[in-house]
Amino acid sequence: AQTVTQSQPEMSVQEAETVTLSCTYDTSESDYYLFWYKQPPSRQMILVIRQEAYKQQNATENRFSVNFQKAAKSFSLKISDSQLGDAAMYFCAYKGYGGATNKLIFGTGTLLAVQP
């Protein structure tokens, strides 16, 4: 069974600085998808960035980028120029490539605080 591990329960960053959130996963599949979701106090899950495992290039979305290390099964999120609005719970998630479902497997989350 696939698992997702986030070893940092809480992180803190100064406004305008850079922070990296860690995620590791375990799977025997060769093709899959990885995601970072943001959950602010409103509790709605917001997709931040996605990575297809078959793509070697790391995904980037504005100030958000990932470091995808397939062999190490590592998928970290880097937030550059942190803003107060980035404060939220961040979840790493895995989804298999094939099969009949699009079930997401989530980690336990990292609570990010942004200090002014």
Add this chain to the structure above:
Amino acid sequence: DTGVTQSPTHLIKTRGQQVTLRCSPISGHKSVSWYQQVLGQGPQFIFQYYEKEERGRGNFPDRFSARQFPNYSSELNVNALLLGDSALYLCASSFSGQGGDTIYFGEGSWLTVV
């Protein structure tokens, strides 16, 4: 476009009661999934439906059931409520329910069991 909508947003039930949560997917999306998020944890997959057929089921007891209607909206039912069922219930929709679909979440229904 309207996003994923869920109702009710908050509700309080007594142990042993039954609850029905509702979800309307994004227009054009045919797949709906349900997740349970207990405080301090990541969401856990409960069900996925596509074209009114169950596509997947997570490790939840038979007290949990769901269905999808012809307009692709969905209901999640939980019978014989336990205190441990208190959680945020998230609905998610996607176009086909497979492969590289992007999954969009609603704001959730907060269930408190007392």
